[in-house]
Amino acid sequence: MAGTQTGPSRTNVRVLDGLRLAVTTLTVLPLRAGRIDRSAAAVAMTVAPAVGVLLGLVLAGLLEGLRAAGSPALVSAAVTVAAGALLTRGLHLDGLADTVDAFGSYRTGPAALEIMKKPDIGPFGVAALAVTVLTQAAAITEVGPWALVTAWATGRLALTIACRRGVPAARPDGLGAMVASTVPLGAVLVAATAVAALAATAVPGRPWQGPAAVAGALFAVVLLLRHAVRRFGGLTGDVLGAAVETATTVTLVALTLG
Numbered sequence: 001m002a003g004t005q006t007g008p009s010r011t012n013v014r015v016l017d018g019l020r021l022a023v024t025t026l027t028v029l030p031l032r033a034g035r036i037d038r039s040a041a042a043v044a045m046t047v048a049p050a051v052g053v054l055l056g057l058v059l060a061g062l063l064e065g066l067r068a069a070g071s072p073a074l075v076s077a078a079v080t081v082a083a084g085a086l087l088t089r090g091l092h093l094d095g096l097a098d099t100v101d102a103f104g105s106y107r108t109g110p111a112a113l114e115i116m117k118k119p120d121i122g123p124f125g126v127a128a129l130a131v132t133v134l135t136q137a138a139a140i141t142e143v144g145p146w147a148l149v150t151a152w153a154t155g156r157l158a159l160t161i162a163c164r165r166g167v168p169a170a171r172p173d174g175l176g177a178m179v180a181s182t183v184p185l186g187a188v189l190v191a192a193t194a195v196a197a198l199a200a201t202a203v204p205g206r207p208w209q210g211p212a213a214v215a216g217a218l219f220a221v222v223l224l225l226r227h228a229v230r231r232f233g234g235l236t237g238d239v240l241g242a243a244v245e246t247a248t249t250v251t252l253v254a255l256t257l258g
Contacts, residue, residue, distance in 0.1 A: 013035075019043065037178075059148055060149055063140065076141075077138070080137075094241060095245075099238045099241070100242070105122075109232070135249055139249075139252035143256060160183055160188055162221065162235060164181070164184075165184055166181060169235050170233045175236070179240070216254050221246055
């Protein structure tokens with residue numbers, strides 16, 4: 001009898017550990033960490049879009065509150081983007097800057113990885129940060145709250161896509177090594193379908209535009225990952241951050257079209 005309870009009990013613990021890992025990695029919430037291993041990482045990367053939904057709801061509430069208070073559109077958008085960075089400790093923006101610096105160096109393999117590890121940010125990284133933040137703020141001035149939720153959910157769906165089976169890690173250690181190739185294809189499809197369904201509410205009167213924006217963002221992420229595997233040998237934590245910011249930005253821009 002005790003043996004029949006061991007499996008479900010271990011599964012529940014693994015899921016809880018994965019949920020805690022997702023929240024503590026992707027937000028500033030100070031939850032007590034559980035066991036951190038590839039099993040928990042698989043759960044964390046699978047449920048990452050749900051964390052994105054929660055972040056998006058918080059930011060959408062902030063944006064609508066600022067608008068209701070009479071704040072200018074660009075000020076409201078800029079504060080929302082800043083709040084998004086604060087809620088995630090700027091982790092993804094930092095990854096974007098490091099990844100673009102490594103791409104811009106035209107180096108490959110260990111030499112490129114060494115550039116990503118440096119604490120400073122080069123000119124390519126600075127330019128990438130400026131363009132990304134400005135583009136996101138400009139797009140947010142034109143979208144509604146559900147578009148914002150969709151964009152942040154899609155940004156975290158990029159993590160699920162990046163960590164799917166078959167995408168290798170560039171290093172034998174670090175965040176990339178822990179999460180690379182942990183998410184089965186079935187879980188990727190379920191997560192993508194859920195985000196696409198949510199996206200149907202992003203643009204009133206145009207239920208197709210949200211899912212199309214999600215598809216475009218994921219296509220951009222796949223291209224980014226292919227380039228990272230070719231240049232670096234696989235996935236790193238910085239590449240994950242770049243994937244998040246790429247997907248979020250592409251989604252926001254696509255939702256402003258038309």
